[in-house]
Amino acid sequence: MLNLQAGPDPRQRTPMLFDTPIYILFLGIVVAAYWRLGFRSQNRFLLAASYLFYGWWDWRFLLLMIGSTVIDYFIAIRIAEAEDPKVRKSLLALSLVINFSILGFFKYFNFFADSLGHVLAGVGIKASLPVLLIILPPGISFYTFQEVAYIVDVYSGKLPASRNFLDYGLFISLFPHLIAGPIQRPAHLLPQVQKPRHWDSAKAFDGLLLIMEGLFRKCVIADNCALIANAAFGGAFGKPSLIVTLLGMYAFAWQIYGDFSGYSDIARGSAQLLGFHFMVNFRQPYFADSIQDFWRRWHVSLSTWLRDYLYIPLGGNRKGEANTYRNLLLTMLLGGLWHGANWTFVIWGGQHGASLAVERKLTRGKEIISGKARKVLKQILIFHLVCVSWVFFRAQSLRAAWEMLQGLGRWSWRPEFPAAFLFLAVFSIPLLMLDIYLERSGAEYCFEYTPVRRRVAFGLACAVIIALMGANQANAFIYFQF
Amino acid sequence: MSSPPLAKESGWSARTGFIVLVAGLVLILLAFELGSPLVLDRLSHTESRVNGELRAAYALRPSSADGRPTVLLAGNSLLLEGVQLDKLRDELAPQFEVTRLGIEQTHYLDWYFGLRRLLQEGARPGVIVLALGTDQLASKFTLGEEFAHRQMSARDLPLAIQESNLDRTTASTYLFAHWSNWLADKGVIRQRVLILLVPNFRALAGRIADHGAHIHDPGVLVGMAKQRLPQLAELSRTYGVKIVLMVPPALREDYSRDIQQVGVEVGVPVWILSPPGEYPRSLYRDGYHLNEQGSTDFTSRLAEQIRKPSW
Numbered sequence: 048m049l050n051l052q053a054g055p056d057p058r059q060r061t062p063m064l065f066d067t068p069i070y071i072l073f074l075g076i077v078v079a080a081y082w083r084l085g086f087r088s089q090n091r092f093l094l095a096a097s098y099l100f101y102g103w104w105d106w107r108f109l110l111l112m113i114g115s116t117v118i119d120y121f122i123a124i125r126i127a128e129a130e131d132p133k134v135r136k137s138l139l140a141l142s143l144v145i146n147f148s149i150l151g152f153f154k155y156f157n158f159f160a161d162s163l164g165h166v167l168a169g170v171g172i173k174a175s176l177p178v179l180l181i182i183l184p185p186g187i188s189f190y191t192f193q194e195v196a197y198i199v200d201v202y203s204g205k206l207p208a209s210r211n212f213l214d215y216g217l218f219i220s221l222f223p224h225l226i227a228g229p230i231q232r233p234a235h236l237l238p239q240v241q242k243p244r245h246w247d248s249a250k251a252f253d254g255l256l257l258i259m260e261g262l263f264r265k266c267v268i269a270d271n272c273a274l275i276a277n278a279a280f281g282g283a284f285g286k287p288s289l290i291v292t293l294l295g296m297y298a299f300a301w302q303i304y305g306d307f308s309g310y311s312d313i314a315r316g317s318a319q320l321l322g323f324h325f326m327v328n329f330r331q332p333y334f335a336d337s338i339q340d341f342w343r344r345w346h347v348s349l350s351t352w353l354r355d356y357l358y359i360p361l362g363g364n365r366k367g368e369a370n371t372y373r374n375l376l377l378t379m380l381l382g383g384l385w386h387g388a389n390w391t392f393v394i395w396g397g398q399h400g401a402s403l404a405v406e407r408k409l410t411r412g413k414e415i416i417s418g419k420a421r422k423v424l425k426q427i428l429i430f431h432l433v434c435v436s437w438v439f440f441r442a443q444s445l446r447a448a449w450e451m452l453q454g455l456g457r458w459s460w461r462p463e464f465p466a467a468f469l470f471l472a473v474f475s476i477p478l479l480m481l482d483i484y485l486e487r488s489g490a491e492y493c494f495e496y497t498p499v500r501r502r503v504a505f506g507l508a509c510a511v512i513i514a515l516m517g518a519n520q521a522n523a524f525i526y527f528q529f
Numbered sequence: 530m531s532s533p534p535l536a537k538e539s540g541w542s543a544r545t546g547f548i549v550l551v552a553g554l555v556l557i558l559l560a561f562e563l564g565s566p567l568v569l570d571r572l573s574h575t576e577s578r579v580n581g582e583l584r585a586a587y588a589l590r591p592s593s594a595d596g597r598p599t600v601l602l603a604g605n606s607l608l609l610e611g612v613q614l615d616k617l618r619d620e621l622a623p624q625f626e627v628t629r630l631g632i633e634q635t636h637y638l639d640w641y642f643g644l645r646r647l648l649q650e651g652a653r654p655g656v657i658v659l660a661l662g663t664d665q666l667a668s669k670f671t672l673g674e675e676f677a678h679r680q681m682s683a684r685d686l687p688l689a690i691q692e693s694n695l696d697r698t699t700a701s702t703y704l705f706a707h708w709s710n711w712l713a714d715k716g717v718i719r720q721r722v723l724i725l726l727v728p729n730f731r732a733l734a735g736r737i738a739d740h741g742a743h744i745h746d747p748g749v750l751v752g753m754a755k756q757r758l759p760q761l762a763e764l765s766r767t768y769g770v771k772i773v774l775m776v777p778p779a780l781r782e783d784y785s786r787d788i789q790q791v792g793v794e795v796g797v798p799v800w801i802l803s804p805p806g807e808y809p810r811s812l813y814r815d816g817y818h819l820n821e822q823g824s825t826d827f828t829s830r831l832a833e834q835i836r837k838p839s840w
Contacts, residue, residue, distance in 0.1 A: 252546050466732065
């Protein structure tokens with residue numbers, strides 16, 4: 048009998064992943080020690096624990112993060128103290144340049160150098176541009192956005208600058224959100240860091256259940272769906288054809304949803320065990336009945352960040368129709384590029400931006416179709432539009448994405464296909480059912496509004512299912528690379 | 530968390546719920562820790578076979594009770610499907626006692642550390658014949674947690690980290706898995722459940738399993754052999770056990786002749802009982818593993834090779 052996963056790919060280095068024994072041990076020790084300390088000591092201890100969590104991957108990049116934190120801490124204070132608007136604006140610009148330069152260097156240097164090389168080659172200029180061996184520090188996209196949000200909020204007077212480096216450092220580096228979000232709003236998290244926190248059994252109980260549900264989403268749903276997605280996109284089922292492409296699209300749709308929503312649940316649950324509250328990051332996105340609705344439900348912490356710090360400053364919908372479409376497209380293109388330095392992500396973002404613009408043009412805020420059955424049809428349509436966009440997100444290159452989509456027009460058959468669809472159904476239907484329950488109940492996790500005994504039973508059932516069906520850590524959290 | 534629209538009526542408070550949930554999780558973990566080896570040994574023929582073969586391998590001494598030299602055949606599915614154990618035993622019965630230890634999807638590092646542990650813990654076969662394809666000799670993959678539990682000794686963890694270039698997270702998982710039955714068994718547990726849930730799952734698993742990337746570059750293959758065959762030679766010297774590398778038949782060029790030359794230089798015999806491309810495709814089940822007819826012929830060649838006095 049074949050094992051489905053070999054050991055870890057030695058080419059990949061992983062941070063302290065939430066679904067590993069070391070994280071469970073780390074979290075247990077931190078929670079146990081943390082609640083024995085007084086408020087200030089709690090913050091000091093958590094900052095040290097968060098730095099240990101980050102440095103576990105590579106301590107050199109811890110220095111980069113600390114450096115970036117220190118710079119923004121002092122710039123924010125200077126912005127708050129400065130009265131001259133020009134000085135304030137210059138300081139804001141300085142912070143943005145520093146933050147985006149660091150992000151740009153680590154994440155996009157090779158991408159732009161490579162793309163420029165291709166453009167120059169296209170016009171007949173042979174240029175040997177430098178390609179550096181740059182390692183992408185985990186979480187850099189997330190903590191950079193959080194720092195930028197803080198600086199912008201201080202500049203616009205929405206938030207006073209923190210005068211305590213310990214508090215600010217903890218706000219940036221609090222370990223549950225450090226590597227892959229949810230991107231916390233300064234006005235939401237910073238006050239929580241600055242005020243004493245007290246043990247609350249109800250919050251901790253909710254937190255533990257969120258962690259269990261998150262592990263179920265990640266280890267059972269995402270990691271199993273990943274096997275089909277990897278096989279379809281990796282060519283194990285042969286050349287892309289209608290069935291291969293559908294298998295790959297559907298499998299990846301459930302993989303990425305289970306993966307990232309599971310990660311977010313574990314992050315939120317871990318934070319709650321420490322007395323913090325993180326914003327909800329996913330609200331049953333595959334029940335969206337429009338692309339706009341999808342972005343109100345998918346990666347909410349990013350979509351609201353893009354709205355508040357990019358789309359609205361660009362003018363939002365206040366400067367006429369044409370500018371609104373431009374702003375939508377630009378916001379989503381940059382949102383796509385944020386996910387990774389590859390044209391596939393740009394196309395993915397562009398597809399969403401264009402869909403938002405077309406949708407706006409067609410509906411202009413009105414319902415084109417109404418009625419329950421029609422709503423379901425719209426949901427199915429939007430789900431498939433999103434699935435098509437996932438092909439660009441998942442494929443290694445534009446050519447591979449295009450070949451995958453071309454497969455929709457080809458037919459092939461293998462005896463393993465029925466088993467593959469059944470396998471996918473076994474792992475995607477439970478998440479669909481869970482989402483139906485959450486959508487109807489308005490709960491943030493399964494059975495939230497039910498008696499404690501039932502919730503205990505749910506948590507234990509999750510544990511048994513994870514023990515029986517959980518895949519191993521061969522598939523690291525997708526968003527850790529962003 | 531937002532305030533609930535419905536009353537959370539229960540005889541239990543959240544505090545009680547928290548405590549019961551934590552206690553329940555610990556109990557579930559303990560149940561899987563203690564129960565998984567017992568249950569798997571009964572449910573899975575493969576687990577049962579491997580455990581039996583491991584016990585037999587640990588008990589090996591240079592000679593059997595009746596004085597015959599012992600031979601341990603170690604390897605993966607290429608060995609399991611390429612060599613008919615009963616036939617080999619019959620052919621060699623008067624002169625040798627043959628024992629097999631076959632674990633599917635294993636590569637060089639699984640076996641380097643597996644043999645180290647076996648020898649560290651007292652096993653002393655007369656000869657070890659390690660069956661690996663040339664790309665498996667060069668591979669940096671292992672069987673993951675299962676490897677850490679079954680084949681890696683605790684004291685070899687630093688060496689395993691170095692050889693596999695493990696990051697801290699994976700290294701820590703290996704450490705936990707070394708001591709944990711459940712972490713090691715969970716992959717097999719999941720397969721058993723999936724076999725029950727998904728008809729024709731075995732065929733699907735063959736398609737979607739992660740085999741790791743195949744290595745074809747002769748520079749890499751020979752380069753890795755130059756690193757690794759001396760490790761086997763060192764192991765051989767340290768424990769006074771002869772170790773032979775046997776390269777199973779391959780349809781295409783696998784550069785085994787070059788690796789054989791490396792073996793001559795470092796003192797590890799490399800057996801090529803069928804040069805690459807010699808066996809036609811009709812002797813393979815899937816282009817990689819031999820079928821019944823192929824394995825019958827290959828087993829005879831292996832028996833003949835073992836009987837040769839020269840090696």
